[in-house]
Amino acid sequence: MSVFDIFKKLDEEKAAKAAQPIEWLVVGLGNPGSKYDNTRHNAGFRALEGYCARTGLKIDKMKFKALVGEGMLGGRRVLFVKPQTFMNLSGEAVRDAAAFYKIPPERVIVLSDDVSLDVGTLRVRPKGSAGGQNGLKNIIYHLGSEEFPRVKIGVGKKPHPDYDLAAWVLGKFTAEEQKAIDRACEDAVSAAACIIAEGCAAAAQKFNGKCRMENGK
Known part of the structure; x- marks a missing residue:
């Protein structure tokens, strides 16, 4: 096969992928604006932004009151x-x-994000209530359904029960937590890919409760 044939095949594969219809949505939750960068509530944004940095994917088109980008996953x-x-x-x-x-x-x-999970821990669920997360609550309301899968990214529990929840989720991660949350965000996209390719049960088995906070494992 000549180099021209190789490039032709790559172009054909690229065109075939582009012709495929959108079959899934992968939604990362967060608040827009630089003041919210690195906050606990922006873990969903952070997961997609990390994926973009690793793969070159662009999520930069304004549509549906959101920044969107198309790509292959799972x-x-x-x-x-x-x-x-x-x-x-x-x-x-x-x-x-x-x-x-x-x-x-x-x-x-x-x-x-999920404040009931330790920083760096994931939980895959095929459906369920909002669990106090207002973004999930609004999605349930507008879809009229709780029957959508979610990947919850642990951002840590409040320091004590009386601590203001809004202040906690809008607070930023400590230096010690950075590696753990980055690994969890990377794993969250991998979990989404597993949901697409193998189903929620397989993704839950692989990713639930696992934390790579120590020793990068």
Whole structure:
């Protein structure tokens, strides 16, 4: 095979992928604006931003009240979504994107922070309530369903029960927590890929409760 044949084959494969319809949404939750960078509430954004840095994917087109980008994940064509409505109204962007591409709730994967999990720990769930997370609550409202998978990224519990929850989730990670949250965010996208390719049960078995905080494992 000549070099021209190789490039032709690559172009054909690229065109074939581009022709595939969007089959899944992968939504990272967070608040827009630099003041919210590195906050606990922005773990979903951070997961997608890390994926972009590793792969060159661009999530930079404004559509559906969100920044979006198309790509392959888990062998399927995916629309990556970062709602720009602020956390409490995240469901508006998800609803509009899902309606446009005719994506049912069970193929909408949401990456979000979770204050009930230690920093660096993941939990995959095929469905369920919002668990106090306002972004998930709004998505449930706008989709009219709890039947969508989510990957919860542990951002740490409040220091004590009386600590203000809003202040906690809008606070930033400590220097000691940075490596753990970065690894968890990387694993969160891998978990989403596993959900797409193998299902929620397989993803839960591989990723639930696992933390790579120590020794990079």
